[in-house]
Amino acid sequence: MTTTGRPAGPTEDTTTVVLTAALDLLLAEGAAALTAQRLHQATGVSRSTIYRHWPTPTAVLGALIEVAPSPPLEPTGDVSRDLHAEVDALCNRLRDKPVAAFLQALTAVAASDPDARELREQYVGDLLAPFRAVLRDAGLPSVAADDAVAAIVSPLLVDALLLGRPTARTRAHRMVDVQIAMVAR
Helix, strand or coil: CCCCCCCCCCCHHHHHHHHHHHHHHHHHHCHHHCCHHHHHHHHCCCHHHHHHHCCCHHHHHHHHHHHCCCCCCCCCCCHHHHHHHHHHHHHHHHHCHHHHHHHHHHHHHHCCCHHHHHHHHHHHHHHHHHHHHHHHHCCCCHHHHHHHHHHHHHHHHHHHHHCCCCCCHHHHHHHHHHHHHHHHC
């Protein structure tokens, strides 16, 4: 039995075309370009289709995040080695424009959209989760792990997002060593 009406979601081709254009627009013009009109102009996909499936810039950002997950690193069981590997992975992700652009866009959109605030928190949480997992697996209490992660990661986010400069990878590695020494006490 077939049903009439609109399909439940966009076709895979439509999704690919729209989200590819959305990423290009985001990188070139920022979150303000993630409108149905601009996506229509860039893709030729009807505005009604875009509105139906991605009604807000937040929905577009959420869809982009869903299709671009970062593969997890394989833990070695050595806390120091694993944290250093996570620092390198995060620095690489922040260096590559989409991650920093996503965070900047989520921050800009979150100023007026509560859903974007939740999405930003989720996205940042996903960036921090591997660090927390390494420390949790090492048996560090939650509060101490959160403090250590903040000490390691916060300067990287400030560099990439607020100061617009390359992340200080060497400083982050030193901070890993400081945090490990503090935990060992």
